[in-house]
Amino acid sequence: MSLEGIPSVGVGGVETSRESAEAGEGRRGEGTADADRVVDAVDLTFGYAAAPVVESVSFGVDRGEYVGIVGPNGSGKSTLLRLVLGLHEPDSGHARLLGHPSLAFAERERVGYVAQDVTENTKRMPITVAEVVLMGRFPHAGFGRVTETDREHAREALRTVGIERLADRKITALSGGQRQRAYIARALAGEAELLVLDEPTVGVDAESVDAFFDLLADLNDEGMTILLVEHDIGAVLERASRVICLNREVYFDGSPAAFAGSDALERAYGTNLGLGAKTETDSRGDGS
């Protein structure tokens, strides 16, 4: 466990460290072993240009956890995910994925990735839902043929997310919520153990968002580890088992209840922005 290793951050750093350590204590009580560490980020620093977008970030995700990362726009949330997934090489520090260095991680089918709706770029591309879901099997198939087993896995995944009736539809003909389900199904078809989601509900109507989070909760209940970047703090507080608040650095890492009671949000978002968001999270927090 490296949670104590989180370096103190600029404003109110001491306090953050204490909170994080407490959160760490709580989870360590459950007796997690290193083999159960699905994501391990140690002192990650990365910048596209000179200024770092992510600085000295350390956190871990254990098997079966549902971790939500929140933070203001441009706080480095998506970049952090990309570092964890091995899509960028950190300037310093290192990330491990399912026990392997992220940059050299080869068992790609064990990780499912769902981003913001990508069909923006592929609006006119003719491709069916079934074809998209089958892509989850591609790392298994390599250069070989797609087998009947692969297709069965794809069908099963479509049933799990409840859109098997839409299998032969064009993916672009689906609603935003249905489309995100299809991308979840793609990860499930690949038998992913870790689901990484980068603001998956952007552009999805409110009603479908709730159903989408229900689906994630069900998957988590069945043992799926979830790492979710989400702008909707209320949803994360309500759904996730742990919250990481990020703005270049880690401002908070612990339980949703502890987060709601802390001032990490104000510090991460800045006072003005924070007040509005705080009110919302408070009311949500009380409700649950």
Place this chain on the structure above:
Amino acid sequence: MTTLVSEAIRAPYDFLAWLVGLWSDALYAVGDALGIGMLEYVFMHHAFLVGTLIAVMAPLVGTFLVHRQMALIGDALAHTAFAGVAVGLFVNSILGTGISPYLTAVVVAMLAALAIELISEVTDAYNDVSMAIVLSTGFALGAVLISVNTGGLAVGINQYLFGNLATVSRENAVLLVVLFLLVSVVVTVTYKQLLYVTFDETAARVAGIDVTWYNRLMTTLTALVVVGAMQIMGVILVAAMLVVPVAAAAQVARGFRESLLASVVLAQIAVLVGITLSYRYEATAGGTIVLVAVAVYIGMVLAGKLQSRRGVSEEAGTGSVAREIDAGTGESTDD
């Protein structure tokens, strides 16, 4: 060294040339039996063979290009292939060698293909900027090489610019068969990876696919197809074969595999009808094929509109089902 190489490729060349001969005999027999006059000529057999092969290769590669919004790349590479032809003719006239201009076109177009990828990787420029740069460079280089070496070249260059049915020799046909085999095998083997990269680059990277490598493979294949299509279509119209049948298929197809097959079928129609019309009316083959392809495209747009209008009335029923699925999944996943 050169004799060694030519010895090594003699046997497969002879075999392919024999196959081309068989094709020719078969078409002659068909023409004889059905009384089709144009099938009496060997150059027409070659034209049909080359056209058919292009109409498989071009949509095969073009489908991936178009859906990555890189339709312009065919145009850029066609213009650099033109530079390649000029290089070949230039070298031949200076050194008195007999290198096929198509060979130099293949080499130059492949270099240009890599240059496009490198420029966009290194400079972070949008792909259409790098394509525009390569396109202009290619055409300028071609024009300069031809102008400093006017001795008879200006006459010969027309067939590369506009294509010509009658210039398809047996050697050209064999070269096309080789290209066809290469492109078909590569696309078949890497279909899944190419599809993943085309659909969602980031997810493809997460899935462990080397996106940069497949992008380069894609542009290299495009270069090969462009040169292959050049002798019949001419450089100026070559890009149309990569794009128009694909765009037509996308109007009506639902799935990717379906659209791939549909684009090949539509391209075959354009090529076969186009070559026939161009023979009958003594019009340029490239232009005729493209016009037929565009007519097919317009037909498909109309068909697609009809389809979606019918789809809307169906949707009225399924829309509620879809919403129901969206909202009510909690139950179905619980068990």
